[in-house]
Amino acid sequence: MDPAFPELTEDVIDRMNGAEPRLRSVMTLLIRHLHAFVREAALTHDEWRTAVDFLTRTGRMCSDTRQEFILLSDILGVSMLVDAIANQAGDGITESTVMGPFYAGLQRELKKGDTILLREERGEPLLIKGRVADASGAPIAGARVEVWQAATNQLYDVQDGNQPRGHLRATFTTDEHGEYEFKTVLPPSYPIPNDGPAGQLLERLGRHPFRPAHVHFMITAAGYRTLVTHLFLAGDKYLGSDAVFGVKPSLVVKAARQAGGMTLRYDFGLAGS
């Protein structure tokens, strides 16, 4: 079957001659795929209206503390795809994953071995330690290691008025051997915020809203590409169905049980910038 109304697509594209080259090339690809989607789906007027309403409600859900379009991008795998294109890992380089919406800016500086808790948690104590190195394995001293994770109640401090701000977040600096180490508790798996349009879409698609348990890392060092990633806990039941598609096998780590709690060891490799 011939595509319906083909000259319309060409007309839309031809009218962008006045745009600067990158915008024009991105928009040309967008128009081609958007129109092809509408044609192949034979989208009805009612479905189009449903889509307009969905996008409108998604926009209205956004506030200073909630970014529903990022959630939507996350659950459709778009955020991970953008990350995959930007950060191709190689030998000796740790894979990246999504930043997520809960990074809260630079936090207090702690010393190697300190705890990131600002109050007690019921969770099992966990020691996380390892090394930051370059692709060849040479240690990187003075790298900034930022970490953040959810509390045992499945919420980050920024979602939960009962947690002190900065709880379960901190900044470390690697020592002369490139080593970092901090104390925390086992992170929980948790549902992404699912009381808005993104959550409704997940439900209509028959998908759950959970992310497997993880700790966020952002590692920055002069001369290296900033690494944004997570460490996931082996054995979590959501590892195969992360609501935001963030899991990569190389980021799944088994914590070892030792006297006084669990220990998790992970060595990070940074790409040159």
Next chain:
Amino acid sequence: MDPAFPELTEDVIDRMNGAEPRLRSVMTLLIRHLHAFVREAALTHDEWRTAVDFLTRTGRMCSDTRQEFILLSDILGVSMLVDAIANQAGDGITESTVMGPFYAGLQRELKKGDTILLREERGEPLLIKGRVADASGAPIAGARVEVWQAATNQLYDVQDGNQPRGHLRATFTTDEHGEYEFKTVLPPSYPIPNDGPAGQLLERLGRHPFRPAHVHFMITAAGYRTLVTHLFLAGDKYLGSDAVFGVKPSLVVKAARQAGGMTLRYDFGLAGS
């Protein structure tokens, strides 16, 4: 070059097995095209963030009297494409075009030959008349003919607190010969609302926001498909560059100058439902 991270796209699609069939098939096409767009454009993280911000601002612009996502759909040719797929015209059947955002519900009933003005306008008087028929040309008596247009100041009543509500809108019923007739003024070309994200995008694309002069029609009759269309005035300088891609040659009509003003004659053909 191999597509980046191909298993991600398959993973997103495989997770929709729980959706009802139509949603699943539409979302599968959406995910394929959306991911292909991101890959082919090699969308950067900054560009992704710009897109998230653009969609967020578009949602925030929406209110009871402003639908910025419809404007966005209009200026990207999506609204016209959905219309083209739904309404394939044939011999003797009038082509459709976009509804637009300014339809305001059923209006007062007027008699054949009445004016749709509720106050004076500086524009040139215009008589519009013709017939509503089926595809074979047989007249349809009792068809409902709804009309609406912008005032000479380029605004619809719903955009302009100085116009009485219902000004330049009305409902007519065809007589036993299928005929309709009403008095108005020549409609102006006008810019679509361009003080929001859709307008900013038009500017970045090097496009103007104007629509060529037109009168809206919605014609409804039992046993026929409802026709939503415009009549455009021949000679308008924006006919070749309508900001919402609504112009079809069969809808462009030449008004004739006669004693007392202009006259425009158009016969509509309805498809069976």
